[in-house]
Amino acid sequence: MTGVAPLAFSVRAMTKRYGLASAVENVSFTVASGTTAALVGPPGAGKTTIARTLLGLLEPTSGTAAVGGPGTNRPRGDADRAAVSSARVVGGVLAPRGLHPGRTARDHLRVYAAAVGVPDGRVEEVLELVGLGDVARSKAGALSAGQQTRLALATAVLGDPPLLVLDEPMDGLDAAERGWLQDFLRRHAKRGGSALVTSASLAAVLPGADNVIVLNNGAVVYQGSPARLRRGHPDRLVVAASTPIALATVLAARGFTDAVIRPDGRLAVAEATEADIRDAATAAQVRLDSIIPDLIHPDRVLASLTKPPAPAISPYPGLSGTAHHPTPMPYGIPR
Ligand SMILES: Nc1ncnc2c1ncn2[C@@H]1O[C@H](COP(=O)(O)OP(=O)(O)OP(=O)(O)O)[C@@H](O)[C@H]1O
Secondary structure, rough: OOOOOOHHHEEEEEEEEEEEEEEEEEEEEEEEEOOEEEEEEEOOHHHHHHHHHHHOOOOOOEEHHHEEOOOOOOOOOOOHHHHHHHHOOEEEEEOOOOOOOEEEHHHHHHHHHHHHHOOOHHHHHHHOOOOOOHHOOOOOHOOHHHHHHHHHHHOOOOOOOEEEEEEOOOOOOOOHHHHHHHHHHHHHHOOOOOOEEEEEOHHHHOOOOOOEEEEEEEEEEEEEHHHHHHOOOEEEEEEEEEOHHHHHHHHHHHOOOOEOOOOOOOOEEEEEHHHHHHHHHHOOOOOOOEEEEEEHHHHHHHHHOOOOOOOOOOOOOOOOOOOOOOOOOHHHOOO
C-alpha cells in the first residue's frame, strides 16, 4: 500500500479504570513513524496511564495501546527474551527515573546493558550520546535533575530502539536542558525514530512536536498539528480606539473578520498588521489610543482547552452542586 505511513504508536478506544474510577476513557490516537507527538494535559489527565500502557506496564481495561508498525511488535512470552527484544523496539523514560542514588552513571547503565543483552561498549556510546561522558563516575544521586533525565534516556536507548515513550521528561529541567532534549528528539526523528512525549506544559514540548494530543479528564480534546492548534488561538493586536465598533466594521469589510471586543472595551484583532489597523482607523475616522500585541502563550492555549467545567449552582445555599476542588492557576501561565 502506498501513501500510508507506518504507525509508531496506535491507541484505539482505550479505556483504563482503577477500581471504579476511570483514568482514561475511550481514547484513540495514532503517531506516524518518524514523528514526535506531544501528549499534554493537566495533572491527572491520564498521560502516565497511556505512557505506561504503551510500554506494556499496564493492561487497558478495554481497547488497545500498541507500539510499532511492521517489525516492531512488542514481544510477548518468555520474560527474559521479551525484555531483551523489547529494549530494541521501545525505550521508556518514566517518573520517578528509576536510578539507584548510590550507583554511578556508568554502573547503572552496565546493569541495564546486561539485562537487555547489549555489550558494555554500548554503555560508553550512550554516555557520549546523552553528553554524560564527563560524569560517568558520579553517583546518580549527585547528578542534577537534567543529568538524571539524560541518564534515564541513556538507559532507554541502550538497545537503540526506534520508538521512545518519555513520561514528563521536561519536568525539573531548565531551558537549556529542555533545548538539549528537543535537539536529541529531532536527531532521533531524523534517523527515522519516533517518540511520544508527555507533559503538563504545552510550551515545554511544542518545539519539535509534529503533532499534539491534548487530554483532559481522560479524554482527547484536541488532536492535530501545532499549526492548526495555533490557528484556533491566534496572536492578536489589542486596540484601544474611540469607536471600536466602527473600526471592527471597516476591518471586517477588509477581510479581517476575527475581531472581538474585550470586556475592557478594547478590540482584539487577529491576522491584521498594525498598518492594516491604522489604515482602517483612518477610513473609519476612528482615533487610536494604543495598539498592543497579545502573543498567546502555548500554556494559555492548553488551559483554554482543558478548563474545568463551571461548578453547578446549588439551589441550596451553602451547598455546592459538585464536589469542591480548588483550581489553582495551572502551569504558572504568564498573563
Ligand atoms: N494506580 C492507580 N490507582 C488509582 N488511581 C490511579 C492510579 N494511577 C493513576 N490514577 C488516577 O488516574 C487518573 C489519571 O492519572 P495519570 O497519572 O495517568 O494522569 P497524568 O495526566 O499522568 O497526571 P500526572 O501528571 O499527575 O501524573 C488520575 O485521576 C489518577 O489519580
